[in-house]
Amino acid sequence: xxxxxxxxxxxxxxxxxxxxxxxxxxxxxxxxxxxxxxxxxxxxxxxxxxxxxxxxxxxxxxxxxxxxxxxxxxxxxxxxxxxxxxxxxxxxxxxxxxxxxxxxxxxxxxxxxxxxxxxxxxxxxxxxxxxxxxxxxxxxxxxxxxxxxxxxxxxxxxxxxxxxxxxxxxxxxxxxxxxxxxxxxxxxxxxxxxxxxxxxxxxxxxxxxxxxxxxxxxxxxxxxxxxxxxxxxxxxxxxxxxxxxxxxxxxxxxxxxxxxxxxxxxxxxxxxxxxxxxxxxxxxxxxxxxxxxxxxxxxxxxxxxxxxxxxxxxxxxxxxxxxxxxxx
Amino acid sequence: xxxxxxxxxxxxxxxxxxxxxxxxxxxxxxxxxxxxxxxxxxxxxxxxxxxxxxxxxxxxxxxxxxxxxxxxxxxxxxxxxxxxxxxxxxxxxxxxxxxxxxxxxxxxxxxxxxxxxxxxxxxxxxxxxxxxxxxxxxxxxxxxxxxxxxxxxxxxxxxxxxxxxxxxxxxxxxxxxxxxxxxxxxxxxxxxxxxxxxxxxxxxxxxxxxxxxxxxxxxxxxxxxxxxxxxxxxxxxxxxxxxxxxxxxxxxxxxxxxxxxxxxxxxxxxxxxxxxxxxxxxxxxxxxxxxxxxxxxxxxxxxxxxxxxxxxxxxxxxxxxxxxxxxx
Numbered sequence: 230x231x232x233x234x235x236x237x238x239x240x241x242x243x244x245x246x247x248x249x250x251x252x253x254x255x256x257x258x259x260x261x262x263x264x265x266x267x268x269x270x271x272x273x274x275x276x277x278x279x280x281x282x283x284x285x286x287x288x289x290x291x292x293x294x295x296x297x298x299x300x301x302x303x304x305x306x307x308x309x310x311x312x313x314x315x316x317x318x319x320x321x322x323x324x325x326x327x328x329x330x331x332x333x334x335x336x337x338x339x340x341x342x343x344x345x346x347x348x349x350x351x352x353x354x355x356x357x358x359x360x361x362x363x364x365x366x367x368x369x370x371x372x373x374x375x376x377x378x379x380x381x382x383x384x385x386x387x388x389x390x391x392x393x394x395x396x397x398x399x400x401x402x403x404x405x406x407x408x409x410x411x412x413x414x415x416x417x418x419x420x421x422x423x424x425x426x427x428x429x430x431x432x433x434x435x436x437x438x439x440x441x442x443x444x445x446x447x448x449x450x451x452x453x454x455x456x457x458x459x460x461x462x463x464x465x466x467x468x469x470x471x472x473x474x475x476x477x478x479x480x481x482x483x484x485x486x487x488x489x490x491x492x493x494x495x496x497x498x499x500x501x502x503x504x505x506x507x508x509x510x511x512x513x514x515x516x517x518x519x520x521x522x523x524x525x526x527x528x529x530x531x532x533x534x535x536x537x538x539x540x541x542x543x544x545x546x547x548x549x550x551x552x553x554x555x556x557x
Numbered sequence: 558x559x560x561x562x563x564x565x566x567x568x569x570x571x572x573x574x575x576x577x578x579x580x581x582x583x584x585x586x587x588x589x590x591x592x593x594x595x596x597x598x599x600x601x602x603x604x605x606x607x608x609x610x611x612x613x614x615x616x617x618x619x620x621x622x623x624x625x626x627x628x629x630x631x632x633x634x635x636x637x638x639x640x641x642x643x644x645x646x647x648x649x650x651x652x653x654x655x656x657x658x659x660x661x662x663x664x665x666x667x668x669x670x671x672x673x674x675x676x677x678x679x680x681x682x683x684x685x686x687x688x689x690x691x692x693x694x695x696x697x698x699x700x701x702x703x704x705x706x707x708x709x710x711x712x713x714x715x716x717x718x719x720x721x722x723x724x725x726x727x728x729x730x731x732x733x734x735x736x737x738x739x740x741x742x743x744x745x746x747x748x749x750x751x752x753x754x755x756x757x758x759x760x761x762x763x764x765x766x767x768x769x770x771x772x773x774x775x776x777x778x779x780x781x782x783x784x785x786x787x788x789x790x791x792x793x794x795x796x797x798x799x800x801x802x803x804x805x806x807x808x809x810x811x812x813x814x815x816x817x818x819x820x821x822x823x824x825x826x827x828x829x830x831x832x833x834x835x836x837x838x839x840x841x842x843x844x845x846x847x848x849x850x851x852x853x854x855x856x857x858x859x860x861x862x863x864x865x866x867x868x869x870x871x872x873x874x875x876x877x878x879x880x881x882x883x884x885x
Binding site: 261262263264265267268269272315316319322324325342343344345346347348350351352354355356358359362363367368369371372375376378379380382383384385386388389391392393395396441 | 589590591592593595596597600643644647650652653670671672673674675676678679680682683684686687690691695696697699700703704706707708710711712713714716717719720721723724769
């Protein structure tokens, strides 16, 4: 993480928030008393030990900026990570992205089985809403957070974005996914030539797709913190601009890493997008234009946070910068 | 439906409630503005036209008994049916029950594809919570309903019961479901002999399994109506007894129908439980003992509703009787 952005006191705070999020996730999973042991083990496998916890960190950073105490933010931080964890489990399934490696470990359906992976994902989604319903805030804020998260997770958000992504790939529907998978690409750069299937894919459509697929949940994380803190509508408008830029930047960086990175650093299979003929920003815009778009989004985030005036925005600034500069 | 239970004015009321539930489901689906068209079509396919709508009817009947107006009950009625619909879509998947026929039509993954079926189920679950968050009741009741439904849907409820069911069947995990499937049974009666894998399966475990798998959501339907109506804790306790008996009776009847029924009447594949070596009540208790248990549960429902005193309980009585006497 760039020390130019993160002051000397920021890293310990982020680490403490990560610890709080992990503890809140543990509590949520331990609150389940009657689940089948294999299902509970699968749910734990999906959630602990975690990844970067970027979404919980955004909840804490956003809530903190508007004066919320950390213990008010634990529930929304855990809830948004439960939705994220379930989405990874389902995205990795053979009928979806068919991935065997995630965070450096076998994916859930490989470590357990497909039926358990489907059920664990379903139960993680339900658990997210259970956790949010117990937030130590008044019922008005609880309902506002539940509405926000359900909207971000559903057909108008994450699920809708994933469906658009599937529709945009070269994957032929209704056929076995094993039959139409292209052979593993030996180099990771997507083709940029006349036969490129994405040469006419409108960049605006791709941004829309990812505003839903990854952006909706990242935006929800920022908004949940602000709702828990009782931030006013004007503040939330600027936060939305910040969060939209962060979500898009996060995805463009992800696409670039798939080309530039290696599987060991990423903890997941590199070069997979090109192998699956995915519609990515490098494939649609080209690599250089994708990097320029990242710089624009960095300015957009800075402008949105500046418009919020004086406040404790250093954590949000840092997380935004990290999203577009990260190496994994 | 037995006319001895349903008075002459009851059928039109049930029909009107079914119409309200369908309209509320339509509104919920039409509220989605940005979803991918194929995903939205799949969600509609899963929800409309519907089945018996037993869960929405329980919401209306329960809320009505405690004085709620119908328009207060539309949101919980739709929400519980959205959870039910998503669970059917995921249960039918090849990795789960692998069923091709549902309500007399191809199952969703057959009519569309597996990826769309997974995503449509996920989005239907999220939509259930979105709908509930918009209920025209105060925020306290909204949160209570959201808590109830999320708990019933998750690992301590429906998902946990489904996981227990998978664990209890003869299905071997981690292997292709095509390899270990027994040949289609030519008769539907489960084996009752020395090699019966369920001869030592404790009936209490089976009741527990189904109290979670089907019972939790049926109980939630009854409780959502009572919460929306503001019923007091004592009333809810008796309602819980009624709902637990109804849920168990519903499942025992389902198991018996799988043996006695034919696919055309059922609208789904008959004899499937025996073919898949499922742990069912006829397999564990025997057919006659299962029928005796149904009679006990009928008495239990009657006792619970009688304990509620004078009130408009005819619809709940009728729905309980129907659950254990239905022919499909």
